[in-house]
Amino acid sequence: EVQLVESGGGLVQPGRSLKLSCAASGFTFSSFAMAWVRQAPKKGLEWVATITSGGSNTYYPDSVKGRFTISRDNAKSTLYLQMDSLRSEDTATYYCAKDHNNFDYWGQGVMVTVSS
């Protein structure tokens, strides 16, 4: 059974940093591109980042480029999202998802609140 379990969320002050993790199991993690998607309260879904299977290529929308960094440890089957210079508009539930042009599996999400 495929499982994606996010962790690392919480309350953080504007301008500070936070790192999210996503532990994957039930599939060959190293073979698939992975992504982070977020959803602000009462809003739609927003793609945040994608990383290729080997980790050599990463992609971001302009809204987070230069502030967020996606990475992975294939030996640990874990995906990460380093979030720096956080803003109030980054407040959202963050989901990791199996990308690879599919988005067929999603984690349960982790809440990040940016507030003073």
Place this chain on the structure above:
Amino acid sequence: DIQMTQSPSSMSVSLGDTVTITCRASQDVGIYVNWFQQKPGKSPRRMIYRATNLADGVPSRFSGSRSGSDYSLTISSLESEDVADYHCLQYDEYRTFGGGTKLELK
């Protein structure tokens, strides 16, 4: 950047209705559109992939279609369990979600 304009943003529906939700792509994205269902407090669930393919375990009353740059999700004979939010996603160039559609019972 590719935009996905989803309509309507909300819809009042009755059980048994046929419901159609549409996303219009700002440029050609080919077949690379998925549709997701999301219930309150839950993660999105993939319903349709590559514009017209039914995902595993999804009831056959759901279908996806494409006409030019318009992509549609149709639910035939709506059931109570189908009342949810729906989102489209293009993944031809980077990824872009539509704004979402909220189905509410009349």
